[in-house]
Amino acid sequence: MSDKEEKFNPFEMAQSQFDLAAQYLDIDDGIKAKLRLPKRELTVNFPVRMDDGSLRMFTGHRVQYDITRGPAKGGIRYHPDVTLDEVRALAMWMTWKCAVVNIPYGGAKGGVVCNPKEMSDGELERLTRRFTSEIIMFISPESDIPAPDVNTTSQTMAWIMDTYSMTKGHSIPAVVTGKPVEIGGSLGRREATGRGVMFAAREAAHHLGVDLGEARVAVQGFGNVGSIGAELIQNELGSRIIAVSDSRGGITNPAGLDLSAVRQHKRETGSVVGYPEADTITNEELLELECEILVPAALEEVIHADNADRIRTRIISEGANGPTTPEADAILYDKGVFVVPDILANAGGVTVSYFEWVQDLQSFFWEEDEVNKNLEQIMVNSFADVLAVAQERNVNMRTAAYILAIGRVATATQLRGVYP
Helix, strand or coil: CCHHHHHCCHHHHHHHHHHHHHCCCCCCHHHHHHHCCCCEEEEEEEEEECCCCCEEEEEEEEEEEECCCCCEEEEEEEECCCCHHHHHHHHHHHHHHHHHCCCCCEEEEEEEECCHHHCCHHHHHHHHHHHHHHCCCCCECCCEEEEECCCCCHHHHHHHHHHHHHHHCCCCHHHCCCCCHHHCCCCCCCCHHHHHHHHHHHHHHHHHCCCHHHCEEEEECCCHHHHHHHHHHHHHHCCEEEEEEECCEEEECCCCCCHHHHHHHHHHHCCCCCCCCCEEECHHHHHCCCCCEEEECCCCCCECCCCHHHCCCCEEECCCCCCECHHHHHHHHHHCCEEECHHHHCCHHHHHHHHHHHHHHHCCCCCHHHHHHHHHHHHHHHHHHHHHHHHHHCCCHHHHHHHHHHHHHHHHHHHHCCCC
């Protein structure tokens, strides 16, 4: 690990982003201090029986950052590099993400320090159920609703829901979102984040007068968000996908890629690299291709001070969390690149999670068209709200999104007051 990586603290970065946006708002210093810190956090150490019969200890965290506007909402990730400060930062960002799309949630996040790639399904199930039992006093449909995140899936959510329900004595599907449809999940949830990225790109193109029928699109990251976003941008907007990539590298064809064939190639080989109807490029080269829309949907901090000057696109719609550094934001803004920030562009997932929770509470489920129509309305309205702030304050879209979100949480905090 480099010195830079050792010194990097995601929560300090999240607080710095808060401080930057808060400067534009007339917020009481006491409320500002409250919004810079998590409401509550829980760290648990617990044993899991491994397949070989041994007991292994694991550490997990759950942070509820703010619940002023509603129950805490946020995913649970399984990763060897999970830290409490990372979970704090992610919970803070979830607070702003829910506020920027104006859904009645606060922010939370959870994580377990483990390497799921080295664990069997049985070990992962036992870990999930035990972790659920350790944080069960924290979660409920009324207080804190987990969801999938890095290395967790709809199956993980099914185990959490079942463990919680067995403890309570009856089925409570609304305790998590991102579940399989068969046990209370929502239609459209799997595609929701990619669909939101598509709506964000579309609204930006309309604002800038970009012809979507002629637009060239490059997508870094061909996982769930990137692949679905690419398909929707191609099929619903009529744009041409000229490049995609995964962790092994990327491919490009200026005439456009056949995404169905690319997906089939990846299923057969494990990567998009080697697809015969395209040239091989690196992930770094993909970012610098000349195009109208760039979708970074892979890792954080891929657009930074060293390469921002070489970015040749009109629009960036951020599918990943944190793909652009603050230094790069300033360079892109000066270049006239229009960045739709992550807390807006990839908010489709949490928005449809909200729809899933509402459906579970009512035991009344919607058709997929209704889910997608309601998602579109929220994304379009939220984009317009953020754009209005950006134009009024003469700031970039990221700062505008933070101003809007923090302002909403601060107003709710002030209206509720301090108990007792």
